[in-house]
Amino acid sequence: MPRRPLVVGVVAGVAGLVLAMGGVALAAGPGSAGAGTLAATAGCGRAPTLTSGSHTISSGGQNRSYILRIPDNYDNNHPYRLIFGFHWNGGNSPDVLIVDNPVISTLAQAGALTAADETGLDTSASAPNLLGAGRLDGKAYGVPIGANTLALWYNKDLLGRAGVDVASIRDWPSLTAALAKVKGAGKKGITFSAIGTEEGSFQFLPWFWGSGAQLTALDSPRAVSALTLWKDWLTRGYAPNSVITNTQTTSWQEFAAGDYAFAENGTWQQANAEKLDFAYGIIPVPGSAGGTAPAPTGGEFVSVPVQRDTGRYDVSRKLVACLTNPDNLLTTDTTLSYVAPVAAVQQKQVAADPGLKVWVDAVNAAKGRTGDNLGTRYPRISEQLWTAVQGALSGAKSPQAALTAAQGAAAAAR
Incomplete structure (x- = not known):
């Protein structure tokens, strides 16, 4: 970013x-x-x-x-x-x-x-x-x-104590299984930024695109699966409620404290990573069914x-x-x-x-946020996307209802 x-x-x-x-x-x-x-x-x-x-x-x-x-x-x-x-x-x-x-x-x-x-x-x-x-x-x-772009930073020491082999994380189910193991070991799973600004959209896009969804159809079944993934993580306690207000800086600070197994963050944290008092590694954000999810470019x-x-x-x-x-x-x-x-x-x-x-x-x-010839349509689509994420994670709406409203508002805006 x-x-x-x-x-x-x-x-x-x-x-x-x-x-x-x-x-x-x-x-x-x-x-x-x-x-x-x-x-x-x-x-x-x-x-x-x-x-x-x-x-x-x-x-x-x-x-x-x-x-x-x-x-x-x-x-x-x-x-x-x-x-x-x-x-x-x-x-x-x-x-x-x-x-x-x-x-x-x-x-x-x-x-x-x-x-x-x-x-x-x-x-x-x-x-x-x-x-x-x-x-x-x-x-x-x-x-x-x-x-620059996004990937998953991980705490090697914490994953080792939880019995998680990072090489086994190749898709959403295997990542969710790793988070369950971490929680079972008494630690915290993953932190990210879902704040109601462009930062929130920026962080959600790897999961949105990793599901195969397109920004022209915010309420598609694939898009709903991505938002449901995040919502389920909060419900199960794999991610903290603080993600709703986290910026990428504050989510990094949570990771740097040593209690989280994973943090979604970017290349710009390289210098800060050298100051960590634990061993760390980096893996790409996985796609829903495997492979590397397209993350947005900064x-x-x-x-x-x-x-x-x-x-x-x-x-x-x-x-x-x-x-x-x-x-x-x-x-x-x-x-x-x-x-x-x-x-x-x-x-x-x-x-x-x-x-x-x-x-x-x-x-x-990775891919550009304004790619697919979205051009100046992207900002209004992004605003509705982060609004939907906020609504679903806060519990105000279901992922489906939040994204249906987002698609309607994005389509109506000119």
Whole structure:
């Protein structure tokens, strides 16, 4: 799960923080950025007086330009979120952006990013599953610079005392059987984050996808089986009720205390793992019937914003090539605890640290949250998914009822 600012502008190698897209005010469909219920404002129901395109405004004694993009299917009776960004220092947008991968589709749909084929970016070396997080309508809008994902950390000492052979854990039934043994030995089973935010969806997705479910059908029998798995773990005492409010940080803290056999968490805990006072190991999240479940990818893309001066795209292409060349990728991804998006660099990472192989395998089995051409539909689907998880785990609804409501709300949202 990303831990850095969502968008960073890079100009001649110097990074600067921005909010969304420099010099651009982007009007997007509801649910396209963030979560929560939209409240209607005084403008709802009125005929629009602004149009898509370039506009000017006087600010600080100078004329400033900005770009407004209104959705093609704009409905003046429906509330929309506004994605707003300040102008860049000096008034010019950067040559490249470093963008959190789920945000790519939002910016691309708003017309703020150029497609890789327009600027000549070379995406051929990137793993297709990682590149998929930056695709919209068949076009790539950047190059991934690294990825992180989820797996199961386990306490070797605790499993040994409970008589659990971790090699026997290959699917949901064998994992549940291991949790039963741990509880029988007087210890705690598994901790994770099911909080009512994107973190909750992020952590649930390996189980959701591992069942074979699709985000376009939240109430499918396979989806219900995944939520039932989590609910049963709480009911049987294999997972604590604290998962309902746990973040990935607090669930790690529970694991680090030494009382839990397993924790679902990510590559970013590598440094913290070295501080544990017990032996640990890592296995992939298993699929319902075996194999490695697809986990969601975190990480960033290097993207090129739309420029009025198209001659700048040559500079952008060179900067992207520099940032994503194998030597620089190895240094960057090692520093950020990322798995590289390029097979040759992944091999170098594993050669330097064989313990990274499980993470390389997990990343290579992972998928982007906005993949399957969900694009800007993903945030509203995710909001309904984490709401369903909260409802089922709290006991407010059955897994089936919670997911049925989620599917209805996701389908009704635009």
